[in-house]
Amino acid sequence: MKQPHQTVDNPMRRTFYETVARIPYGKVATYGQIATLAGYPGRARQVGYALAGMSEEWDLPWHRIINAQGKVSPRTGNKFHLFQYELLAGEGIAFVNNSIDLNIYRWDPGETDE
DNA sequence: CGAATGACTCCTT
DNA sequence: CAAGGAGCCATTC
Numbered sequence: 001m002k003q004p005h006q007t008v009d010n011p012m013r014r015t016f017y018e019t020v021a022r023i024p025y026g027k028v029a030t031y032g033q034i035a036t037l038a039g040y041p042g043r044a045r046q047v048g049y050a051l052a053g054m055s056e057e058w059d060l061p062w063h064r065i066i067n068a069q070g071k072v073s074p075r076t077g078n079k080f081h082l083f084q085y086e087l088l089a090g091e092g093i094a095f096v097n098n099s100i101d102l103n104i105y106r107w108d109p110g111e112t113d114e
Numbered sequence: 115c116g117a118a119t120g121a122c123t124c125c126t127t
Numbered sequence: 128c129a130a131g132g133a134g135c136c137a138t139t140c
Contacts, residue, residue, distance in 0.1 A: 012137085031122050046137055048121035065121075073121035081121080118140080127131080 012040055013050040020051070023064045026092045027107040028100060030068045037109055048073060063087035064107075070100045 015038040023029050029037075031044035040046070051062050052075070063084045067073045072081045072088075089095065093105055 010137095035122090040136095042123095043136060044122040045120060045135075046122090049119095049137075050121095052121055062121085067121075068123055075121050078121095084121090116140105119138090120136105122135090124134080125132090127129105 012038070012043070012046065013053075015039060016047050016050045017054070017058075017060055020060045020062065020065060022109070023061055023107050026105070028064045028066050028088065028093065028102070028105045029107040030066060030102070031073075032068060033107065034065065064091070066100060068102075070102045071098060 016034060019034045019038045020029075031047040032041075034047045035041060035043040038047075047065070051060075051065060054060060054062060066088075072084045075081050085095070085098070088100070093100055
C-alpha cells in the first residue's frame, strides 16, 4: 500500500511544516492556503500528505489545518479528525454544524500574524 | 514510463 | 446545502 514514507529532505515538505508552524493561535488555514504561502500553489494535496507523514510528537499545529469547506478532513481509518475538533475548540474556534467560519478564523498572513 | 493513491479543490446536479 | 465527478500534483510500485 502507499505509505507517506517521505523524508524531510524535501524542501517542499519542510516549507509546509514551516508555514503550518506560523499559523497563529485561534486561527485556521486551508491546505491550498498553506501550499500557496509555502510557495507551491496547487499542491494542497501534498500539504495534507506531508502532515500525514508527520509524527504526533511534532510541535506543528496540524489541527489548525482544515479543508476549503471549513471542516476537518476525514482521514482514512482513523478518528483523529474528531480529536482535531476538540483541539480547535480549545483554541476558541466556534463550530456551526461541525463547520468553521473561514471568513472569520481563516489565517491572514501579514495582517494578524507577527 | 505508466498506473495507482491520497488530511485537496472546484464545478455541476 | 449535500453528493458526485473531474482535475491537479507528488510520491511509490
